[in-house]
Ligand SMILES: NC(=O)C1=CN([C@@H]2O[C@H](COP(=O)(O)OP(=O)(O)OC[C@H]3O[C@@H](n4cnc5c(N)ncnc54)[C@H](OP(=O)(O)O)[C@@H]3O)[C@@H](O)[C@H]2O)C=CC1
């Protein structure tokens with residue numbers, strides 16, 4: 538009667554014969570839009586995770602990034618990044634203020650390399666209008682649309698013109714959408730369905746708890762993975778440091794939280810404290826090492842091997 542669906546914690550990947558002599562030989566790089574990145578993983582476009590400095594940090598380390606869209610001087614951000622010889626990757630909404638930001642970019646003669654349409658449910662008429670607008674006004678930008686959670690929605694976003702689609706609804710650590718609205722779909726099922734339905738890249742967004750979840754998302758057909766809490770506790774993360782009884786934490790809050798919105802209206806996110814962990818440099822190295830190891834267990838030397846593995850339900 539009910540469809541049984543799966544999350545990252547419900548499945549494991551079955552090992553194949555390793556064909557490399559060292560995990561170092563495994564290549565984790567990914568072509569995403571006009572650029573190649575060192576890892577198929579990036580930090581959520583949330584105000585508590587990234588700011589302009591975090592974005593620069595990721596870009597300089599060869600990682601993809603997307604700036605959040607809350608009270609950002611978009612023209613200044615794009616100009617700064619491009620003047621530094623880095624790519625510009627911004628987020629937009631679906632309301633009139635976004636049309637104004639886009640017009641300001643055009644007036645300044647600026648084209649961001651990447652634009653992410655960021656709404657809770659992008660399978661909606663407002664998102665369709667904005668996607669079509671961006672595609673007509675910024676044909677040189679790579680447009681990511683999200684979020685959605687079904688094959689049908691993914692197909693529609695592809696038809697509207699999205700160059701990549703972000704999948705994942707209500708699976709995030711600071712999400713309360715599932716509690717407040719009753720809607721959610723587990724990530725393994727979401728990513729498998731969406732990736733199988735479209736030919737554009739799919740980004741698996743939210744719910745990464747263990748590093749191995751990244752490999753599981755890629756095995757389901759994701760081309761990229763987005764994570765918030767994973768990147769939230771570090772010096773380079775945008776959230777504020779808080780000290781309680783001599784122990785340090787960092788704030789991590791949802792984009793639809795009262796804290797981010799400044800009012801209690803349509804709140805679907807919360808604020809939490811995550812353990813403060815110091816510099817992010819070691820995390821980036823470890824994430825890469827772990828994914829290289831995943832690729833070796835998958836029996837290959839590139840990320841493509843992960844799409845060949847068998848997945849089991851435990
Ligand atoms: N990935 C996820 O599961 C989720 C992510 N979020 C994040 O929270 C932020 C806020 O998201 P979101 O609320 O979409 O953006 P906004 O608050 O910017 O809302 C965008 C516009 O769409 C309208 N709108 C939003 N939701 C609906 C709806 N269910 N039905 C009809 N109209 C709607 C809003 O009008 P009005 O407010 O008047 O309805 C508003 O005009 C985003 O950054 C998003 O990524 C939020 C929830 C889930």
Ligand SMILES: Nc1nc2c(ncn2[C@@H]2O[C@H](COP(=O)(O)O)[C@@H](O)[C@H]2O)c(=O)[nH]1
Nearest residue numbers: 581709710712743744765766791792793806
């Ligand atoms: N339901 C909500 N989802 C949110 C909110 N703010 C962000 N998000 C989504 O969560 C992921 C990050 O998840 P994590 O498990 O890696 O921490 C993020 O990329 C958004 O898609 C929110 O307020 N409500």
